[in-house]
Amino acid sequence: MERVTLPDGQLHPLFEVLASPLGLIVRGLSDLLSPLVAHSALIMLTADPSGGRIQCCGDPTVQRGVRGLDLDQLRSKIGGVEGVHGTTLRVGDARRPAIQVVARNGALLVLTDPGPVADLDPLLDIWNIVALHVQERADEAAPDYLRHARSTAGLRLQVLSEIKDEYSATLDSILVPLRSGQLSDASARDAAIARSAAGLKRLRGMTEQAHTVAAESVTLAFARLKEELWSAARSWHVELEFIEPPEGDHLIPDDVARGARAVVHRFILSRMQRSEISRVRVQWSCDGTDLIVKVRDDGDGGTADAETLLQSVQQRIHALRGQLAVNSTSGWGAELSAVLPLEPPLVRPSTAAIAGLRPREMQVANLLASGSRNRAIAEELGISENTVKFHISRILHKLQAGSRAEAIATLLTEQQT
Structure with missing residues (x-):
């Protein structure tokens, strides 16, 4: 195992960072790293169970101006290889x-x-520890988070597609009269055509980028699983056999990749607790439509084992709209087979709107649906009635509801489906 290098006096501050709520890790990490390297802003691009991928603190100009697509493109240029790199x-x-x-x-x-930066090793070691901690928090997220992440992913792609179509139509409509030759200033016409064409090209490129921001290749996702399992196998004393995904570097959504890795971990841990196993075979394959996960061991097996395994992973599989089968035969070990669809589910407008409510708006919405009046909501949440009115106004707008009663009907309908 590689030795982690931490400067004197930084072990306790690192513990404080890891013990912080996920939303505060970025600020604590910035303070922790400041003695190692001064910086105007710190940005994290990770996956976490709160659903947010980008967190930033420091210079407000950076916080307002940084884009997720640029960050993902920055990471893609070096192929996601571990290390410290200078860039712009x-x-x-x-x-x-x-x-x-x-x-x-x-x-x-x-x-x-x-x-x-005097020494790069502590910087890399600290980030590896923090990044792994955030990933583990994401892997242990409740199934409701995975379901929400899949829904919002589908909504994000739908909205991006609609924006692309709208702007493409607008720019195309500009190009038509400009190309007609009706303008007297040929130079202005040519310049406008060039700019419009460039805008279309850029918009289409950004849309293609957006489709890959929340995805990774199945081979990379499987490689990460292997590295995590090899590391854990030192304490498990289990022989691991891996069957690589076949050729064809399909992209899979990151929430599906994380969910699949978590399922494999849970399967093995559950089996280790109930049965003496010495060998585990892990296999992934992907046809561009589904990710197929198979895990098999050489334990004792039996009906009780099958039921325990189902309970340990079925919620996570169902949250990702997957199909699951577990077979456990006495004397032949246990086998798990899961099929996870890559495409996010279609989202109804009301479902999408509710998913887009902010945490405080969601609290107000739940109390609203329960029949509470403004004063009761204000007392329950410790806010003023004017603030409650403001939140309800935003909720009505987001739900496209014309009245309080219509909003309540929408909320109750969604809760019952």
Whole structure:
């Protein structure tokens, strides 16, 4: 096992960072790393159970101007290889010097306007520890989070597609009269055509990028699973056999990849607790439509084992709209087979709107649906009635409801489906 290098006095601050709520990790990490390398802002690109992928603290200009697509493109340029790299980051219309740190699990850390770095090893070690911690929190997320993540992923792609179509139609409509030759200033016409064409090309490129931001290749996802299992196998004393995905580097959504890895972990841990196993075979395959996960061991097996295994993984599989089969035969071990669809589910407008409510709006909405009046809601949440009215106004707008009663009907309908 590699030795982690931490400067003197940083072990306790690191513990404090890991013990923080996920939303506060970014600020604590910035304070922890400041003695190692000065920076104007710190950005994390990870997956976490709160559903957020990008967290940033520091320079407000960076917080407002950084884009997820640019961060993902930054990481893609170096192929997600672990290490520390100097680079530049586009912030609004400008480029800022930066350091990007890529963890073993592919999580990206960016420090803008960095000062000199005397030793890169502690920087990389600290980020590996924090990134793994955040990933484990995501892997242990409740099935409701996975279901929400799949829904919002589908909604995001749907909205991006609609924006692309709308802007494409707008720009195309501009190009038609410009190309008709009716303008007297040929130079202006040519320049406008060139700019419009460039805008279309950029918009289409951004849409294609957006489809891959929340995805990774099945071979990379499987490689990460192997690395995690090899590391755990040192304490499990289990022989691992891996059957690689066949050729064809299909992209799979990151929530599906995380869910599949968590299922494999849970399967093995559950079996280790109930049966003496010495060998486990793990196999993934992907046809571009589904991710197929198979795990088999050489334990004792039996009906009781099958029921225990179902209980340990079925909620996670069902949250991802997957199909699950578990077979456990006495003397032949246990086998799990799961099929996880890659395409996110279609989202009804009301479902999408509710998923888009902010946490405080969701609290107000739940109390609203239960029949509480404004004063009762204000007392329950410790806010003013004017604030309650403001939240209800936003809820009505997001649900496209014309009245309080219509909003309540929508909320109750969604709760019953």
